Amino acid sequence: MQAALLTAHGLDGLSVTGADVPTPGIGEVRIRVETVGLNQLDLNVISGRGPGAAAKLPRVLGLDPAGVIDAVGPGVESSRIGEPVVVKPNIPCGRCPRCSAGREADCPTQSVVGVHRDGGAAEYVVVPARSAFARGSIPAALASAAVHSLPIVINAFEAAAVSRHDRVLVTGASGTLGQLAVAYARHLGATVVAASRAPITGAAASAAADGVRTVLVDSPAILADAVALGGAPDVVIDVTGHAPTLAAAITGLGWGGRAAFCSASVDAHLELDSRDFYIKRKRLAGVASADYAQVERAIALVESGAIVPPIGSRIALADIARAYRDFASSPAGKVIVDVR
Numbered sequence: 001m002q003a004a005l006l007t008a009h010g011l012d013g014l015s016v017t018g019a020d021v022p023t024p025g026i027g028e029v030r031i032r033v034e035t036v037g038l039n040q041l042d043l044n045v046i047s048g049r050g051p052g053a054a055a056k057l058p059r060v061l062g063l064d065p066a067g068v069i070d071a072v073g074p075g076v077e078s079s080r081i082g083e084p085v086v087v088k089p090n091i092p093c094g095r096c097p098r099c100s101a102g103r104e105a106d107c108p109t110q111s112v113v114g115v116h117r118d119g120g121a122a123e124y125v126v127v128p129a130r131s132a133f134a135r136g137s138i139p140a141a142l143a144s145a146a147v148h149s150l151p152i153v154i155n156a157f158e159a160a161a162v163s164r165h166d167r168v169l170v171t172g173a174s175g176t177l178g179q180l181a182v183a184y185a186r187h188l189g190a191t192v193v194a195a196s197r198a199p200i201t202g203a204a205a206s207a208a209a210d211g212v213r214t215v216l217v218d219s220p221a222i223l224a225d226a227v228a229l230g231g232a233p234d235v236v237i238d239v240t241g242h243a244p245t246l247a248a249a250i251t252g253l254g255w256g257g258r259a260a261f262c263s264a265s266v267d268a269h270l271e272l273d274s275r276d277f278y279i280k281r282k283r284l285a286g287v288a289s290a291d292y293a294q295v296e297r298a299i300a301l302v303e304s305g306a307i308v309p310p311i312g313s314r315i316a317l318a319d320i321a322r323a324y325r326d327f328a329s330s331p332a333g334k335v336i337v338d339v340r
């Protein structure tokens with residue numbers, strides 16, 4: 001089979017090459033892959049830095065493949081063969097107290113498809129059966145675009161206890177996560193302020209035309225001013241990971257304000273006025289990964305058409321190295337690799 005295989009750190013170490021078709025082990029399924037997304041975490045694996053340093057080489061990349069189950073290992077119902085599925089990248093341990101409580105996102109010993117085991121930028125991938133979620137009638141590309149990002153956004157909104165009564169500020173609204181955050185806030189019926197340094201396009205832009213207040217900000221100070229114009233937000237959902245922006249947004253929160261950030265790359269130091277934080281009863285949560293139940297909810301939202309994950313571009317597997325090279329400058333929305 002053809003696979004995007006990383007044999008040495010750096011983009012020169014990545015090639016699309018022949019590899020053995022994997023065999024599913026106990027409790028695993030094999031998926032005939034149709035699509036997979038490009039993710040920031042892949043770039044960490046390629047460079048061998050941050051969370052990507054955990055990957056042992058050689059490694060097949062690809063976190064979020066979608067396709068059809070074509071083989072099952074021992075202990076898995078053979079009725080799953082032929083099922084259209086999409087893969088949740090984070091694999092929780094399944095045994096710890098958090099896993100037992102259904103809080104798989106907070107499991108301290110998670111492994112990740114495409115990091116700790118071979119991923120789905122390949123014609124076939126093997127994953128635990130529990131990680132392959134039925135995607136019903138959702139096309140593979142939309143499923144790959146949604147399965148990692150939308151459940152994280154849902155997790156962030158739940159961490160911040162967002163309700164339809166809230167005024168929600170989304171910082172970084174022009175990116176893939178940001179557009180999903182705007183769409184999800186609107187789905188909940190909340191009032192949304194979408195803030196971005198870049199002009200907002202795609203889903204967030206169409207939401208803007210539909211009553212979402214949008215602000216174009218090029219510095220955290222302007223952010224605070226822009227937010228103050230419409231009244232203090234109750235919630236900030238930050239997908240930028242940019243500490244000055246997050247700090248300004250938290251400062252702009254009203255009484256009992258809640259903030260959650262869910263960016264894959266976050267600045268190391270966040271400076272806050274701790275007295276303001278204390279006196280106004282503010283809260284801040286860091287959110288990564290998602291629970292199984294949140295993945296199922298995300299898939300249901302996409303299947304019903306309530307949320308359409310933004311796809312920026314589609315490329316062939318053979319072009320994947322070039323796509324990673326251009327990743328930072330690619331248009332808003334998910335880059336989807338058509339594997340076959």
Ligand SMILES: [Zn+2]
Nearest residue numbers: 093096099107
């Ligand atoms: Zn666990």
